[in-house]
Amino acid sequence: MSSAFAPTPSARANTIFHQQFGVTDRLIERCLAAALERGGDFAELFFESTASNGISVDEGIVKSASQGHSMGCGVRVLNGERTGYSYTDELTEEKMLHAARTAALIADSATSGADVQGFSVAKTHDLYPAATTDVEIAQKLQLVQRADRAARAYDPRITQVRATFNDEVRHILVVASDGTYASDVQPLSRFSVGVIAKDAAGDGGKGASASGTSGGGGRRGFDWYTTERTPEHYAREAARQAILQLTAQPAPAGEMPVVLGPGWPGVLIHEAVGHGLEADFNRKKQSAFAGLMGQRVGTAKVTVADNGIMPNRRGSLNVDDEGVPTANNVLIEKGMLCRYMSDKLSAKLMGARSTGSGRRESYASIPMPRMTNTYMLAGEDDPADILRSVQKGIYAVNFSGGSVDITNGKFVFAANEAYLIEDGKVTAPVKGAMLIGDGATALTRVSMVGHDLALDEGVGTCGKKGQGVPVCVGAPTVKLDHMTVGGTGR
Template identity: 45%
Template sequence: MPDASHPAANASPSDWGDFDLHAAQGVLDDALSGADDGEIYLERRESESLFFDDGRLKSSAYNADQGFGLRVVAGETIGFANSADMTVAAVQRAAEAAVLAKSGKSVSATISDNPARSNHSYYHPRDPVGEMAFSDKIALLQAIDQYARDLHPGVVQVSASLAADRRFVTILRAGGEMYHDDRPLVRLNVSVSVEKDGRRETASAGGGGRISWLDITSPEKWRAQVDEALRQALVNLDSIAAPAGEMDVVLGPGWPGVLLHEAVGHGLEGDFNRKGTSAFSGKMGRQVAAKGVTIVDDGTVPDARGSLNIDDEGTATSCTTLIEDGVLVGYMHDRLSARQMGAKATGNGRRQSYAHQPLPRMTNTFMRGGSDKLADMIANTKRGLYAVNFGGGQVDITNGKFVFQCTEAYLIEDGKIGKAVKGASLIGDGPAAMRQVDMIGDDFRFDPGVGTCGKAGQSVPVGIGQPSLRIRGLTVGGTG
């Protein structure tokens, strides 16, 4: 259950030092007069990254930044200005630019209601940048490098990276409402290259979330990531060229949910549906996936990479059911898409930083588990592909068509897992693929905490998950 002992509103105006929040609030209230919505989003961020490669520290970086973004919304017209100058004078200049939006026609005569408050916290405030000494981070990277090289004589290169991020956010809204959040984020990534008979293969593994470094840097945990990267690299070292053609595909649990995220999730974001540009537009209440398929977006998963106590408009995050038993029942909304579509904001208004406007974005998006066994999926597939891990992919939101590259996959022949294959890609469209699901596993799993999502030039951390599942008749692109 979520831990409510660290509420999201765990700060005070004094945390912004000399910046006068109350004076800024007065500027905002003037700017929002006659508008539909808007806010001032303040952000202070510290981040650090280290990259260790080929036996030595190749790069390290530390960044500290702060600033604000001021937004005025009138109808569908948005005025937005941002600055790193944390003064009330800068806020006034930003407001003068943003209020130009009010020259458009406003939908209502009164400002939209502010978000309801919540005392839930889905991660503990902590300082991931400063909680581990820099020398200890270098020592950890050295230990990872040495452990990987000692594991197998075929290891020829090891890369490892650490990244930590802490963001303190305050959102000012109409009428003096203030919302606060303290957001930690860490990530460990390991890449291992192996070579045999002149052939080289590389694979990676990692983990992270809104957690402490201590949660992922204990020896048993980082060694597990090295072991996994090496395992995948060795599998690919003995792989054969992937065949091409239409076949049944069994997806493994966890990270393969990236296909669901891209091919289905983006199409369920409110702005695409408000504009009628999604493959799911106009299909509310209709069967859009096979029975048994239930997909949710949940920003309340404790410590998960995509979780938020509040979104970047101040709305408390929630668990939003998008597809239930195959029927489209919901979209992910920020305040703008919710108002335009006569719906409720779902806590999915997200932005990359204070210099960006909020958009409807996913948090942790996943398919719920079923009752089938992975072993039965394999046994009941005469000819197919078992896809365990994925790399990059491309998706067209308007029709859901996708292409995804498999980084670990195996042939299924006569109900048994066969040779590992290299160069396999999955080709199809999201809505059709969801209708072709005929078995859903009982082995639901989240990804290890490494997902990053891009949209409209903005990147945000996300969570991904699914059980194993079988999809009938997907097109597999291959090299053999």
């Protein structure tokens, strides 16, 4: 193996790793050489430093306040389909070289290692401001206390309130043997409110209780929560949901038309369709969409994208965690499957290019194909016409959770805000509605798509193989001609 570590002056990024932690070009060169000393097709160093803060109020009392900092470097070596990975939380020469040699040992090969390519700085986007976590804790406390007061003022039946504010700034630097040299500073914040409502006279005199949650955020600074989305906005929404559920009737069961509301219901697309379009599941033939590239998988009304370049959105990234600039990837276009989301490994093994979808939870994690901001694109139908087209069905506005089997796309989602549709009109709220089906079949039942595309407020965290990453979901109003609804009513 020969070294070609000769980055341009601009490539010697003035990152936090150079400034504060003493990571030099020479040390990076030595670590890549050590990672490839036992052979391998590719080696990568992923540096990460994250400063985070959090504060929560429960029942009007400060329940927790935290401040943390994590730092480390992950070393990955690829040899065909084999991956060697090791990491250290100490950015010293000794520890980094040890991690590099450990990763090399795992991916041991009889062949000589690949050459390190000449480096150039990746051309990245500029999707979010360089926010900080330095706002005084007293100002953050005021935010969560305002949410507590607003939720309680909404209705006397609100009996419990919990409000939380978290923010972080993540610095990354990715250097790899294929010439990758990319850095980014990624702010992230989130406000959350959860409430419980109780009605002593409800449920036939037995007493009824219900919960509601709301929140939002993204790659935004503190000012967003004082000017655009205030604590009162989130608090009132959480309280509204809880009070609504106190009077909801049991959801009916059976096959019926289902209308999904705009925004957060796009989580169904994320879970039931999006995961199935991640390249690793498809190259391993583990997805219900494996082998269907170029084929029809939904009606002509269905276009689905994973868009990592939306300014300030929770799932957006200037570069992914492999140093590849993110993109707006159309996955399904007018019902035809046209792209999988790929990281570098899956792209190489499938003879394709990375779509900028390589993501990892931290420096201690291996990257894999992941979603960013995933949504169904707007259609041309009037949402009011969509509702009028249903004689008897369910209008699902919000979901509290669900589960999906990637191998067959089968899903079960719990709607925590849903209504009956009767004679084309939205009528009584219902509780306990479960939507049951599979992603591939659901796409073939989409008959109307509204022009009212909306993305969620910015609360999503996607889990995969034990790793969680921030994401965003969205959808317009969507009609599925029939779907199995689980419920206890008639």
